[in-house]
Amino acid sequence: MKGVLSGIRVLDLSRILAGPWCTQLLADLGADVVKVERPGSGDDTRAWGPPFAPGPDGAPSRESAYFLAANRGKRSIAIDFSVAAGQDVVRKLAANVDVVIENFKFGDMRRYGLDYSTLHAVNPKLVYCSITGFGQSGPYRERAGYDFVIQAMGGLMSVTGERDDLPGGGPQKCGVPISDLMTGMYATVAILGALNERHVSGLGQHIDMSLLDTQIGWLANHGLNYLVSGDNPRRWGNAHPNLCPYQSFDASNGAMIVAVGNDRQFQSLCRVLGLDQIASLPEFASNSGRLANRELLVQQIQRALASGTRERWLAELEAAGVPAGPINSVAQALADPHVLERGMTFSLPHAMGSEVPQIANPIKFSRSPVQYDRPPPALGEHTDEVLTAAGLSDAAIAGLRESGVIGASNLRTPVPS
Missing domain, CATH: 3.40.50.10540 (Crotonobetainyl-coa:carnitine coa-transferase; domain 1)
Structure with missing residues (x-):
């Protein structure tokens, strides 16, 4: 053809x-x-x-x-x-x-x-x-x-x-x-x-x-963030300037990312990690609140994830509909069964x-x-x-x-x- x-x-x-x-x-x-x-x-x-x-x-x-x-x-x-x-x-x-x-x-x-x-x-x-x-x-x-x-x-x-x-x-x-x-x-x-x-x-x-x-x-959102606000974008490492939690974390045996894009996903994340007590707190209930209290929230999520393996959390987060994935090496990515x-x-x-x-x-x-x-x-x-x-x-x-x-x-x- x-x-x-x-x-x-x-x-x-x-x-x-x-x-x-x-x-x-x-x-x-x-x-x-x-x-x-x-x-x-x-x-x-x-x-x-x-x-x-x-x-x-x-x-x-x-x-x-x-x-x-x-x-x-x-x-x-x-x-x-x-x-x-x-x-x-x-x-x-x-x-x-x-x-x-x-x-x-x-x-x-x-x-x-x-x-x-x-x-x-x-x-x-x-x-x-x-x-x-x-x-x-x-x-x-x-x-x-x-x-x-x-x-x-x-x-x-x-x-x-x-x-x-x-x-x-x-x-x-x-x-x-x-x-x-x-x-x-x-x-x-x-x-x-x-x-x-x-x-x-x-x-x-x-x-x-x-x-x-x-x-x-292709500065994309970074370029428009500046043009709209006048604030020069900064480096966030593996975090996201407009979303939280949306970054890398360390499980007990390897690095992974959690990419929460909305309030429903945040509620599900909290249930999986046993953090129900913070899910409805006013400071974390909305994305803007989570951004304002980023450091405190990230600390609690990191502490929870460090208590279990990456495989465990990825399986449970997938079942709960929370976007997450392993941080793979090139070798691991090319050997992934889905990629193959x-x-x-x-x-x-x-x-x-x-x-x-x-x-x-x-x-x-x-x-x-x-x-x-x-x-x-x-x-x-x-x-x-x-x-x-x-x-x-x-x-x-x-x-x-x-x-x-x-x-x-x-x-x-x-x-x-």
Whole structure:
């Protein structure tokens, strides 16, 4: 069965994470994605290890886990488009695709003759998405953008981490590069929107995606809390600024969270924990009262939870309809029976001759399921295939390879020590 984006052709000039995350999602949905990489080294993340996936002999390959996380479903071609001959090849490919996505610094694509205006002239229907740290306008547009810097500048770290007055207090980055990932997700939405609008106008357009814009955009309730109240949001650690109790606690044998969202759930929590005596007290009867008396309430809940095991409390809270869950390690989360039943992990046969693990796309369609037809590619694995389909002769391809403009795949080269 064909994917929902079957027939959409994508030329992926991006690297690292935000762009590749977007194009992997497009590939999962059925788009034909051709990833253009530097000959010899490829996407920077190919070298971002260890860990590296094991090859067929069990020894580490050149395929880093980081690269494998964001590049399945794509074909890789190795082209040096810093030189004129490579730029000509990329322009030839761009003339026959629906989408181009790039995440180079502001002005780089124009210098290479691969910017939106140039490619639009040869392909008016082209949807062209640029991802940068700070966008195509504004005083910061020429700065390089890095997820860590964006998390800091965009306010996220100011609301992430333990309170200043507690041990370990201070701003913290998110444990995953969330600004990159969210920008990739927003870019996907923008591309799909532009493709839909093209049905009406018959034209493509330029999408300007900024990591900083994205980070500001998904401050969500924290951003609106400030705009409405004028009070700068603070860090609450694992607690919630607007709900209580809604945080982590320690049972006798492990950490867990309790996430009470309304008064009924609070009453049920108190019954489970044997705290009926506080359930109807005026200071705890409403969420606003619980927030005003947060520290006293949390102390009593913590004392109760510490008297029993995490398994006991989770079972009893689930039966009572109180949202709660264990704080799992990554290993525990990926081994969870529900996660396994939902098919969230799987493996794909790689061109190097071994299987590479993958984490599945969470989208579940009823009629057009996500399909995983291609593993993350080896560097340059599909160069000849793609260029031949684009109309280049064997002699032309051989000439480009001899001059170093295009590269060849090397699947089994060991990782440098």
